[in-house]
Amino acid sequence: MTTDPRATDPSAATPRITNLLVANRGEIARRIFRTCRELGIATTAVYADPDAAAPYVREADAAVRLPGAAPADTYLRADLIVRAALDAGADAVHPGYGFLSENAEFARAVLDAGLCWVGPPPTAIAAMGSKTAAKRLMAGAGVPVLDALGAPTEADLPVLVKAAAGGGGRGMRVVRSLADLPAELAAARAEAAKAFGSDEVFCERYLPTGRHVEVQLLADAHGTVWAVGDRDCSLQRRHQKVIEEAPAPGVRDAVRAALHAAAVSAARAIGYTGAGTAEFLLAEDGRFYFLEMNTRLQVEHPVTEAVTGLDLVALQLAVAEGEALPGPQAPPTTGHAIEARLYAEDPAKDWQPATGTLHRFELPSPYQEFASTGAAGLRLDSGAAPGGEVTPHEVIPHGFTPHGGTPQDVTPYEITPYYDAMLAKVIAWAPTRAAAARRLADALARARIHGPATNRELLVRAVRHPAFLAGRVHTGFLAEHAADLLAPDAKGAGRAALAAALADAAARRTARTGALPSGWRNLPSQPQTRRYRAEDGTETVVRYRLTRDGLRADDHPGVALVEATAGRVVLSEGEVRRGYAVARHGDRVYVDTPFGSTVLTLLPRFPDPAEQTDPRALLAPMPGTVVRTAVEVGETVTAGQPLLWLEAMKMEHRVTAPADGVLAELRATPGQQVELGALLAVVHPAP
Numbered sequence: 001m002t003t004d005p006r007a008t009d010p011s012a013a014t015p016r017i018t019n020l021l022v023a024n025r026g027e028i029a030r031r032i033f034r035t036c037r038e039l040g041i042a043t044t045a046v047y048a049d050p051d052a053a054a055p056y057v058r059e060a061d062a063a064v065r066l067p068g069a070a071p072a073d074t075y076l077r078a079d080l081i082v083r084a085a086l087d088a089g090a091d092a093v094h095p096g097y098g099f100l101s102e103n104a105e106f107a108r109a110v111l112d113a114g115l116c117w118v119g120p121p122p123t124a125i126a127a128m129g130s131k132t133a134a135k136r137l138m139a140g141a142g143v144p145v146l147d148a149l150g151a152p153t154e155a156d157l158p159v160l161v162k163a164a165a166g167g168g169g170r171g172m173r174v175v176r177s178l179a180d181l182p183a184e185l186a187a188a189r190a191e192a193a194k195a196f197g198s199d200e201v202f203c204e205r206y207l208p209t210g211r212h213v214e215v216q217l218l219a220d221a222h223g224t225v226w227a228v229g230d231r232d233c234s235l236q237r238r239h240q241k242v243i244e245e246a247p248a249p250g251v252r253d254a255v256r257a258a259l260h261a262a263a264v265s266a267a268r269a270i271g272y273t274g275a276g277t278a279e280f281l282l283a284e285d286g287r288f289y290f291l292e293m294n295t296r297l298q299v300e301h302p303v304t305e306a307v308t309g310l311d312l313v314a315l316q317l318a319v320a321e322g323e324a325l326p327g328p329q330a331p332p333t334t335g336h337a338i339e340a341r342l343y344a345e346d347p348a349k350d351w352q353p354a355t356g357t358l359h360r361f362e363l364p365s366p367y368q369e370f371a372s373t374g375a376a377g378l379r380l381d382s383g384a385a386p387g388g389e390v391t392p393h394e395v396i397p398h399g400f401t402p403h404g405g406t407p408q409d410v411t412p413y414e415i416t417p418y419y420d421a422m423l424a425k426v427i428a429w430a431p432t433r434a435a436a437a438r439r440l441a442d443a444l445a446r447a448r449i450h451g452p453a454t455n456r457e458l459l460v461r462a463v464r465h466p467a468f469l470a471g472r473v474h475t476g477f478l479a480e481h482a483a484d485l486l487a488p489d490a491k492g493a494g495r496a497a498l499a500a501a502l503a504d505a506a507a508r509r510t511a512r513t514g515a516l517p518s519g520w521r522n523l524p525s526q527p528q529t530r531r532y533r534a535e536d537g538t539e540t541v542v543r544y545r546l547t548r549d550g551l552r553a554d555d556h557p558g559v560a561l562v563e564a565t566a567g568r569v570v571l572s573e574g575e576v577r578r579g580y581a582v583a584r585h586g587d588r589v590y591v592d593t594p595f596g597s598t599v600l601t602l603l604p605r606f607p608d609p610a611e612q613t614d615p616r617a618l619l620a621p622m623p624g625t626v627v628r629t630a631v632e633v634g635e636t637v638t639a640g641q642p643l644l645w646l647e648a649m650k651m652e653h654r655v656t657a658p659a660d661g662v663l664a665e666l667r668a669t670p671g672q673q674v675e676l677g678a679l680l681a682v683v684h685p686a687p
Contacts, residue, residue, distance in 0.1 A: 236475055
């Protein structure tokens with residue numbers, strides 16, 4: 001039976017929280033622990049085996065092991081987490097976001113164990129647990145909704161297939177042709193069942209240029225409901241948010257007031273308490289429609305904290321203890337904040353998640369970690385701590401340089417497919433939106449990220465794009481401007497390759513302790529040659545000589561060498577000098593400048609024929625699990641046709657045919673675990 005006194009008597013006294021267990025990991029656990037330290041509340045962490053040495057575990061006052069690695073065996077085990085709280089002497093549980101944060105049965109289990117639940121009542125969670133049921137409930141409360149379509153017709157197209165029981169982009173498909181609908185429904189059901197335990201899906205009208213606008217809510221058990229400003233989360237890929245900002249730009253005052261009123265009505269309709277978010281789709285004509293209510297703290301909550309000065313976690317804890325919100329209305333917003341989610345993924349390859357060793361991650365100073373106000377200007381939310389030991393399985397990066405200091409020595413580690421691909425959140429606040437965008441773009445551009453591919457360059461270009469700066473944002477923004485956001489920087493890559501070659505020469509010179517630079521000749525000779533491949537697959541050949549008269553680079557006439565060491569190269573052209581920071585890890589070379597970064601792969605001068613890959617072979621682009629296959633050996637396939645799906649980092653990824661032909665081999669079976677580079681299939685030309 002539920003023992004939460006708020007469920008029957010809102011005025012009943014609730015014991016003060018003395019020890020809080022966070023049923024989560026990484027960045028959100030560290031975020032909650034920071035507030036607990038300020039409030040004088042002891043903390044308890046839970047950790048799966050791969051997280052044993054993670055910073056959030058070290059920062060907690062106590063930590064309880066959840067044996068295993070997979071989320072289903074650890075962070076999704078409500079029974080283990082409740083037992084952990086009792087064993088550690090915790091008297092309250094905060095779910096964070098993701099995992100069990102919107103699971104009504106978990107909330108009930110926490111309350112039935114006599115613990116304080118830092119979240120809304122289980123009845124409110126259950127009411128919003130199904131999107132279809134939530135739509136009916138909101139419609140009854142007078143909140144505008146997009147009706148679910150029973151059997152879509154041609155006039156309804158395009159439609160969006162959505163999972164009723166989940167979010168985060170899983171189980172979602174845009175369908176533009178009725179002929180594609182059966183297959184997309186089947187795929188959405190399969191993905192939803194695996195992700196949420198329910199294969200219920202539905203269709204609704206798709207607004208390709210709609211905006212995703214949400215209202216932050218806080219409600220106490222005394223009848224007060226705050227609409228704590230709004231956020232625009234329209235910049236998305238694969239229906240997952242990438243860039244969020246507060247307040248939502250370009251929304252008319254009347255529309256904003258109506259959005260806030262609808263959100264408050266939604267919260268009151270289900271007897272909501274605590275922090276939550278009402279999400280809406282805002283059409284171009286100003287009409288808006290309820291999408292869903294997230295009955296938890298949002299990933300993007302830092303932008304609301306930056307413009308209000310509120311500590312949303314502290315307010316969650318206060319409400320859980322039975323306190324009233326400090327006033328009838330939320331404080332007004334000041335300035336503008338923008339958040340960018342830095343993911344380990346390759347946007348140019350259909351947002352394919354990236355795995356591998358992360359060697360270095362530095363953010364330029366000054367910044368503050370988890371700062372709850374906008375006064376800092378630049379905020380970092382990450383599961384990492386500056387310096388310190390790391391484990392090979394920790395997903396969130398370590399090795400930040402605090403406030404522009406010397407990088408700490410850290411153990412390189414592997415980014416794995418266990419968890420979400422997000423590395424960190426970078427949040428910028430400024431008095432105006434334009435200034436916040438400038439500050440954020442500059443911080444991202446100057447960051448040094450040495451490891452797997454990330455979406456950093458896309459983020460920088462997005463917040464600098466004229467359409468973004470003009471406030472012309474919508475859910476199709478990244479697709480609409482893909483040509484600008486993903487275009488390779490040929491000139492930048494060429495100069496970076498030259499700097500890489502000169503740094504390599506300096507390193508070899510130092511290794512030989514010789515006085516003359518590598519490549520220097522007293523008499524004319526063949527140029528030094530280095531071959532590099534950029535991340536977009538293009539190859540660059542650098543040919544240069546170092547003579548008595550200086551640098552002579554075939555493809556860079558007029559470029560002179562000022563200085564070169566293994567880690568830094570300075571080039572000049574005319575009266576303009578530019579510095580390049582160069583780092584090499586194996587055959588990967590990272591060239592960083594204040595204007596952007598380039599990642600290159602050093603290619604051998606004489607490739608080994610035995611190492612060449614059959615272009616007809618399809619290799620696993622990442623480690624993961626084969627979810628399903630779509631064809632059988634002997635079938636004719638066309639270029640781009642999906643052959644199978646891999647699941648990694650909480651998302652499904654299609655593996656498609658490279659060309660027209662016949663499927664000659666299929667070495668993947670559903671449920672099979674595959675490593676990076678494993679042979680999945682072979683397509684032969686049609687006879």
